[in-house]
Amino acid sequence: MKYWFKKYPDILREEVQALYSDENYDQKFCFRNNLLVSCGEIKLRLNGQKERIPILIIYHSNTPYILPLIYILKEIPDDSLIKQISNSQIGEIHSLIRDHIDFKYFRHQGDDGKLCLLESDNLENFGIEYFSIRQIIKRIIEWLVGLKLKKLSNDTPEIDLFYHFKNKNIIYYFLFPQLFNDELFFDGQYIMGKLYGINKELLGYEKEIYLGAYIDGCSKAGIYLNPKENEININLLPNNIKSFFDLHTKTNILKGYIIDEKIIKGYWWNVENEPRFFKDINELIEIIGNNDISYGIKRISKYLYEDVKSFNEKIFIGLRYKNYRDEYEWQFFLLVKKKDYSPIIGEFTDLQFSKALNNYEVQIIQSEPFNDKTYHLRNNNLSIREKLSSKKINIIGCGALGGEIADILSKAGIGTFKLIDKDIVKAGNPIRHLASLNYIGFPKTLVVNIICKLHNPFINIEEYVADISNHYILDYINNDTISISTIADDNIEAMINEQAIENNMTIFYSRALRGGKYARIFRVIPGIDACFHCLTLYKQENNKKYIVIPPDEFNQTLYNECNNPIRPASAAELKLISSITSKILLSHLQYGKSKENHWIWSTEKIDTLKYDEKEPYKLFSDFIPINPKCIFCNDSRILNVKIEKSLQDFMIEEIKLNSKIETGGVLAGYRDNTNSIIIKNISGPGPDSIKKEAYFQKDIEYCQKFLDDLYIESGKKIVYIGEWHYHPSTNNNPSEMDIESMQEISLQKEYVVETPILIILSKNYDLNCTAYPSKHKQYFVEAQII
């Protein structure tokens, strides 16, 4: 478990200070355990009223990338509930607070009761867009005023009532045409038609396409064999048929599917020669019998006896043979019962079986070979299936870019990809998304999965439908895979970046800029490439390495309802960018990492931009190295610890009181921006400490007060840094017990410090200093006496 406040203690302090001292908000409780939670009342001063509205503020575990969660409450709950929320994980809070939420049925309160108040449309700002709680509280008041006055100023024209409505019907999805807006009608009735099957209607006839799922049967010797599990294309079967076992056990379900023709069951025979042209069933019998009619009848009756006897309307059959290249081929036929069939009277003998067969006409079914090898033939040497089939890639964001990239990669024959997105397809999407209109209401991952699978059934696709902002990267990505993010939100991508670097994962980022006329694509291999944060720093430093693409004032965000920005760009731009991104990814997967890690694509010329090859329709590429100041890419190890001489003397004096037993205390100070720790104060052991020959335990109450007083006196500058103690021997190395205690401190949420320091003095007053980064091995740090 990672705690954001150990990484960002300054934000913790700033926010807590604000919560305690904002005149617009009267905080009742504030707790920090797993989560930082504040509960209090918003002071609403509207039209002479002095109203107080109870609210709950929960800082997300992915703070500062994700804004705090804000709920309006029916009343201020007991502090025990707030404590319980604080002790919970972010995914557990909803069930705790559900009954306490005051639903206002007003715009910007989601179906989960959460307020979505601040538009986050953060692209190419590079750097986290963080709103302080003071700003958020002001927005809450604005919203509450809007609620009271029944209007919200400065809001986008698009109102997503469906999103905000609590009680959703998940089945129906209606589209209404212009004629519904006819002013002549005041009330009346309406009718909606189902869009399903639109393709069939356009085609004018039915066309059902089937792909082989499995075959089984007997050996030449007549012994029945099961197919191997992995030779079954389960993905093509209905959802409740998941395995070969199901095929054999769920016979009733299967029967239903067969009747509905969701699946087709047929019979087949291997024949010696490629079938010649033939005119009727008798000739077919001859072919199946390898020119021997009676053998043919025998072979056919083995499988078709029952079907023919009961005069089934349709019987599907297939023949398999070797072609002139000595490769297997297939031909399928449908036996259709003739209208003027003659019923068989009396016993159903072999002769009668052959007669009965004559009641069927043979229809040929168009068929084509379809397998991994033949399917990828056209990709030739450009996308090499052999190289790609073992590769895995995660597609983070399945929008217009992500969906197209997935499609291109699937057609290239990539082995496995995982689609990650939280959204569903909406009516406005298909104008530039892979999805078509008949997928409205489906999760984007599912639609992209279906379409990619229809474009290439030989690849494996996984889906992850969730809002990644609520998850840690390891929840949805495996360490050994690479990923492409097309989220195009600086906050979310900064979050992905930090977590990916922590876990040594390669991520590509692709984003359309200036209405898609420009694109920025970059690769981040941790330890090699400039990461997202490095680029942020380069931009802030006005470093030429980072090419700033100015936003296009004529192509601004169209609307942004509840943090879902819709940015302009048509399919022409986005498909180009998707293709370029895909090409870069495919090169990486097939040939390894390129020299370059940063690409800029443009279809228009901006004179003020100064970089080589800035002509339109040229791809500029460059290598941008790690920024030396990046806290994620560079070793953020503590370089040294600076201690004033007087503090060293203080420790020595403390030791001299009884140099035969251990003593110690806490260290207080701050970390400066050069990764030095400056120790400003050192405590003694306190009256209730335990001091023995080889054991020390400080007085908690005493030391805590020492630290808290310092914090206040220093104006929030001096904080806990770590521990010190004395070994009454020449050994000043940390013992196992010392190491264990320090590692606990680095991980415990009660401590805000992320890398605590331990100072140990030996009998000769030699000073040993070690640092304990969370989840990493401790290391020695130089101690400078100043």
Place this chain on the structure above:
Amino acid sequence: MKVNIAKKILIPPIGTFRTVFLYVGQGDATLMIVPDGENFQYILIDCNKDEKNEGIDLKKMLQDLLSDNKINIFINTHPHDDHLKEIDELYKDVGIKEIWHSGHNPGKMQGEYYKKFTEIMGKIGKNNVHRLFGTNTANKIRDNEGEEMEIKKIGDIDYIVISPAEFLVKDIEGESAKTRYNRIHEQCAVIKFTYGKKPKHILITGDAEKCAWEKNIVEYHKAHLPSNVLSAVHHGSRTFFKENEDDEEYTNHIDEIDPEYIIISAPRKKESPHEHPHDDAVELYKKYVGEDGLIHMGKNRECVIVDIDNEGNLNIITDNELVNEYKYTNNEDDNKNIKKSSVAIQTDRIDEKKFGEK
């Protein structure tokens, strides 16, 4: 790109009248952003500079807000330094088109800024300088000589000058310098601003103390006094209600004003050289508007934003962003102002840990 905080916080939606009581430490400065069709006019009432208490640097903030535009009108309620400090820099670096003032002529005891103020009035030219005299007519002011009356609208709002009364001004003008100095708060301007279809009112009072209300205002202007928002007189001083702490308080004025919200422009009591706001005054104010209706800007060093929309809805919030962005910083920063109960949440909680060589 750096966000222009002044523009972000101060510019209201079109058609909204926004009054911002700016935190300037021990002093007053109120910015009014007045709707004028689809545009705005910018009115600054009094100004102050308090570096010690980390007040807002008005020049920096207004430069950000106005870019190349000037302050349309600077209104001075009375020429004490804590209502005039930095006026020279605002004139030089931001620009002022018009000045309206109380016409008080202080003696030599007055602070340095009065002199600068008169120089600026000279530079602006008498056509752009107006005097405030109490009246019963809306939007009426006088020319620089205090002779010619003029109806002069400010954008889409209305105002009425309630004080100083003409006879009082004449009376004080005849006094010695010392007496004039003592009576400056008597001659302080009081102006009511009104906006909205269901009209809402903001009463700006400067330092107008008890005797001005008792003798010259309440009786003659009763009808104009009721206001939704009252700027607490003289930084929350008890001089609004009484001369000395033990005197019986005078409350006819506040009874007539009948405010819903009161705003005190003062630092924290311990930071104020005059111990503003006075506890007895604060208690009295609370009786009228309740705990939440009274906002003391210095408590958390915040500004107060009062919005009146064209329908006449009045809403108040406090703002910390302006102070954060534009405050004067000194070494004695505000960081020490920590609530003790919050320390445990902000900092490390140590627990039992075992150390030792073996």
